[in-house]
Amino acid sequence: MIQDIEPKKMKNQFVDTQVENSDSVFAFDGEQLVIHKNREGILTLPERRGMKGENGDFTYLFAIDNTRYFLYRKEIEALPMGFETVNVRGLRxxxxxxxxxxxxxAYHLYVWYRDNKICGRCGVILVHSDAxxxxxxxxxxxxxxxxxxPAVIVGVCDGDKILLTKYAxxxxxxxxxxxxxxxxxxxxxxxxxxxxxxxVGIKVKNIRYYKxxxxxxxxNLLLGFFADLDGSGEISLDREELSTGEWFPRDNIPVEDDGISLTxxxxxAYRSGKY
Incomplete structure (x- = not known):
């Protein structure tokens, strides 16, 4: 899944530190992210040395191994040479x-910083803790x-069949x-x-946690569960949420593992017989 980056390791503790020229920078404009993609498809981020602004415009986020990542807190006026903007939701x-x-x-934290500038209790400007x-x-x-x-993802099973859906x-x-x-x-x-x-209008039983x-x-923090059908498997779709709901046998599932999502x-895991 997307968090499985071993042998690399994310160090997500906040550190009150100043940005350096070689540090990597996340610069967002809404869902758009400044990034570079080479011919082999490898993604790289701009470094501090390529971004305009004062050091105070950068907030430490986290590190992966020895690479430190900072958030650019200003509006993007011009893209660094060789970089483009892409929708962060498409990076899979x-x-x-x-x-x-x-x-x-980083987008998770960007949204948090963006949406929490004023105290919701008394209206005063919030300040960042040093610790x-x-x-x-x-x-x-x-x-x-x-x-x-928190949100759940549910694999509903009926013997040798699993329920797959499509969003509306x-x-x-x-x-x-x-x-x-x-x-x-x-x-x-x-x-x-x-x-x-x-x-889908059905009942489930034997709910068991997966990962x-x-x-x-x-x-989000997604919590994966498998559950067994309890009673009738006749599907009644909520058309505002889903466009399709179908039962598929284990040996005819039209979906491949992408190595990214819990879904x-x-x-x-179901196709291979683990659940």
Missing amino acids: QITSKDVCFAAAT QRMLKCPVCGNEVYPKVA GRAYKRYALIAGFTEIGETAEETVKREVMEE SQPWGTDS RDMIE
């Missing part, structure tokens, strides 16, 4: 998986940490699994039951 490749994972995580990744109000003491939204009204048109956000006062297992019933995945482009990893 194996060739530069560590850069893709870093980009998703941790936290914004604090200097007047009322309100502390604001990065938002992480989204750019992603390939088969996926049922997914949805956990609501207030709800366990992840309750979310599984509710989302399956709401989206998790950070998905920074939506500020594809779960489908492959």
